[in-house]
Amino acid sequence: MSKNPRVQTKIKAELGDNKQQYLSIEQLESLEYLNCVIQEVLRFAPPSIATTRSVTIDDRLPASGIQLQKGDEICINIFNLTRDKRYWKIDPDLFYPERFQGEDKDHHPYALIPFGSGHRQCIGQNLAQLELKAIAVRLMQHVTFGDGGLEVNAGRFNSKSMLIPKKIGVTVTFD
Numbered sequence: 001m002s003k004n005p006r007v008q009t010k011i012k013a014e015l016g017d018n019k020q021q022y023l024s025i026e027q028l029e030s031l032e033y034l035n036c037v038i039q040e041v042l043r044f045a046p047p048s049i050a051t052t053r054s055v056t057i058d059d060r061l062p063a064s065g066i067q068l069q070k071g072d073e074i075c076i077n078i079f080n081l082t083r084d085k086r087y088w089k090i091d092p093d094l095f096y097p098e099r100f101q102g103e104d105k106d107h108h109p110y111a112l113i114p115f116g117s118g119h120r121q122c123i124g125q126n127l128a129q130l131e132l133k134a135i136a137v138r139l140m141q142h143v144t145f146g147d148g149g150l151e152v153n154a155g156r157f158n159s160k161s162m163l164i165p166k167k168i169g170v171t172v173t174f175d
């Protein structure tokens with residue numbers, strides 16, 4: 001957000017006159033641009049960078065022909081999928097929420113799986129997204145984030161199984 005004042009301005013514009021009050025779940029759900037921003041945050045910096053699956057039968061990957069054995073553990077790299085240029089029309093290294101309103105609206109369903117997929121997908125994903133929206137709205141109703149400068153706000157990530165911001169130093173201005 002601190003590096004994208006344009007995005008903050010658009011969220012604030014979408015909030016319109018809702019500058020003070022708590023919003024209902026229905027109101028939060030109706031904020032289309034905010035929804036794109038949340039999707040873009042989860043794409044650009046997926047908190048879980050990977051998930052795993054156990055192979056239950058001997059199988060072969062159709063495209064590459066790679067042989068899988070029953071009992072193998074497969075790591076599905078959620079982060080790499082979000083940055084794979086084969087699956088995104090707009091440069092995936094760009095933070096650009098509008099992609100979900102246009103060129104990347106119909107992206108491959110498995111190119112963006114921050115909560116996993118299938119019958120072991122995240123049980124808390126709707127709660128998590130609602131919380132993210134509520135927090136983002138409360139912040140955007142009251143403050144604007146600014147770039148704290150290259151030294152403290154260089155971005156980047158540390159990652160093991162979770163993606164942790166490396167250098168985030170922002171200014172906070174009360175509107």
Ligand code: HEM
Pocket residue numbers: 046047048050051052113114115116117118119120121122123124125127128
């Ligand atoms: C931004 C927040 C969150 C992210 C990015 C996230 C991500 C994930 C991912 C990637 C998985 C593995 C899914 C798979 O392998 O297909 C998972 C599983 C799970 N998550 Fe979350 N999660 C979040 C929030 C939550 C919350 C708020 C809860 C509970 C209220 C929750 C509960 C669970 C549980 C119980 C599982 C295991 C499901 C199973 O194995 O059947 N998560 N989550």
